[in-house]
Amino acid sequence: MSLNLREWIVEVDITKLQTALEEGLVTSEELVAEYIDRIDRYDPRINSVLEINPDAISIARSLDQERLDSGSRGMLHGIPILLKDNIDTGDKMHTSAGSVALAGSVASQDSAVAAKLRSAGAIILGKANMTEWSNFMSSYMPAGYSSRGGLVLNPYNPGELFVSGSSSGPAAAVAANFATAAIGTETAGSIIGPACQHFLVGIKPTVGLVSRAGIIPISASQDTPGPIAKTVKDAAMMLGVLTGADERDQTTKSSEGHAYTDYTSFLDADYLRQARIGVPRHYYMGLDVERRAIMETAIETLKQEGAVIIDPVDIVVEQQNWNNDVICYEFKRDLNHYLAQLPDISQVHSLRDLIEYNEANSEIALRYGQDTLLRAEATVLTEQEYIEKRQQYNHLPNTEGIDYVLERYELDALLLPGDVDGMYIAARLGYPLITVPAGYSQQGIVDTDGDSTKGPFGIVFSGKAFSEPTLIKLAYAFEQATMYRYPPQLSEE
Template identity: 60%
Template sequence: MENELERWIIEADIASMQQAMNTGRVTSEQLVHVYLTRIEKYDSILNTILEINPDAIDIAKALDEERKVKGSRGFLHGIPILLKDNIDTHDRMHTSAGSIALAESFAAADSFVADQLRAAGAVLLGKTNMTEWAGYMSGDIWAGYSSRGGLTLNPYGPGELFVGGSSSGSAAATAANLAAAAIGTETSGSIISPASQNSLVGIKPTIGLVSRTGIIPIAHSQDTAGPMARTVSDAAILLGALTNMDERDVETLASKRRSFQDYTPFLDANYLQKARIGIPRFYYHELDKARLDIVEAAIAVLKQKGATIVDPVVLPCEQTPWDGNVMRYEFKKDLNDYLSKLSGKIPVHSLEDVIAYNEAHANQALKYGQGTLIWSEETSGTLTEQAYLDSKKRDKEMSCEQGIDHALKEHQLDALLFLGAEGGTDLAARAGYPSITVPGGYAATGIIAPGGYTTKGPQGITFVGTAFSEPTLIKIAYGFEQATKHRIQPELATAAKIEVE
């Protein structure tokens, strides 16, 4: 029965799992067991999981009993979900952002995201590896590497293909069918990039749609959690579970009457017939032929399905030389706020402490250095510097009025189209606007090991819109997904672990 269940669960979507539980074909406990079996079998190759929730089976049993007595809570009742290791969970799992400095840190309370998932009936299966401090540690750090967890590998080509960062473990685990879906976080590209590189659907929501309470931060102007799944429908289900207003995160107050607890009504493939999509050619100029061919094929499909394509679209901000001041200044302030509230025998309570701890444990902690941490520590941590204030104002003006909003209004567009995380994700991140990536095909690019282009890596097609345009982006992404069905499962059985130095 277990082998049969494992074969069934590969690429199964949340709706199928829910239907199977509602009809008594399977239980949540069985789903948890089969995912744990797959983790034991394959994660020695991929290194995606930092720790398993020791209470996952008991939680699943309780939810199975609740289903019998009270019925289902909804889409996520009994569904095993993984969380990135910077998302607080008040249980027997740690929250460390991949850092050995926080390896023994237990959260005093659930993050808003974890609380929402529990309320929806999800089983929090475990914590996923990630690029340490969400990549904001060093300019040299490998995507997917953390001192606590080592290096996460891409299931489509372990040791060969770029895994994407910083929600690397959430992406690779979901792609490898080690959970139904996962939650990642993004400041700039950290959901869209790994989702694209692992043939997943990833949604980076509008800032304020999902609360940041209880998430180890980089920069409050850009940080958000979001879903990573194998289908648009699964991502839409997860997004609906995450959205709600949170008085502890004032940005979420802007989502009133602009958010939904159920995004599945927007799974409308026919919307493409009236969609208007812009092609920002400037952001394609560094694409090689293989990846450009994927973009052109996507445009052709959209046209075939009735979408109006405006090509090219010019953004006034295209030549803007961006700086990193917003993240640099906000990181120190936001991280200090988070660390200062930690209790117990935690050795760090400020960014200064983290840097000192890493220096004292350099053999374990500083494989790739900590230049970015030091760069941020040099700021005052007050967010009063003129350089910060100027950059924040300029980022918003150029990415919105002279960027995304300008293009959408000028041509009456629903969305702009980008390849994966190429150009569009940083633009959307600075604006605080949403983006969604969908499997777009496979190209022989992104190889990081010697030996040539031996594996074709996944590439995502990304749609970017204005604030709170998630319903429209989901419609477009769903239509594209249903027209193409590009996702294929990785062939893990033939993969061998490759050490990457």
């Protein structure tokens, strides 16, 4: 059997890749070369990849030889993966959070995520574009824009469809089959939103399940990396590689006794027969006609597959205030710490340095301003004031939010639309989310922010802390019953 690699690589999953690699039908070196060729041919219209790892080919060749000599390390051995550009890699690539201010910044060591991927045998193919500073720079900045990389476009219709969230580059790249999967990061919607808008599966883990060490921060109480992939199985494989306690991130201690190294054991296509799922109707109110119809169809599918649907369920609604002192305090504190440890050759070692650099280079750095950076720099909270405000900030979600509703109605999860508003209550608590493709809006509308609702759309399952096994069961069962995903039709410039 021979492979037409150019055609075969489109939509191929990790399991099929490993089978082909083990049978000698393809090598990792050939995979890397083919993905790079696809990026060269198609990404000029998408703008999703910032840079290719200059050592990717040699790493792939070495892993091919290791497979021959001593066998595979596991399911990610020789698999090309992209990382969002705020994730450190101790190699020749840069980590800039999309900012021209850090365009030449090279990390001294791997982030915990990068180290775990390398240990599992994955090939870090390159860095993906993103919304600059994870969309914590300017309230006027469009999703997917960075001063270093320009604007990410949605491969399903470049220039017309919304990309959503700061992990737009990883999502667009995976959707376009520029890599097998990717790692994004989320504070509130930045994995789930882009995955939803690109017909992908995204897992936003419980904060503490995966280490944030070596990731440019926004919020210590909400940030987490997580996988973006074409299937629930691939996302589950990726998640298992990333978990574990890490001394560089003390929050990961909370995951002890709750983390797994293999989440594929939770891929249960029949799980909906015993599931109880709640529908918080408040979060459906802003949907246009087509996306509401997608949600109603998903609810009917869940019922047909045996799930008990509790509709509606009441949940306290309080919109997250992104100008909140808590988030600004955490951003200023932790970004200053990250920037301070950069090599002396960097011009930026603090948030104040960053603001001044942007002002001095405003033509390239400040297309959309930096009002959010300025607001964070102006934060003058004391540590005690921060602790008190954080407790107030989380009071309603803790007492009348997800846990309260799940326990009151004896639910496995809540079912949310794949837009950002419904994710805030989970984000505040650092709780997990998973999205899976659910339909395509053919017409859509242009919302008040000028973003089109046309295009791919997903459903989101939300649960308690460390409920990833249950959420994976639900998402996998829905995916297997529907199989909505299909790839975009790409064209070269």
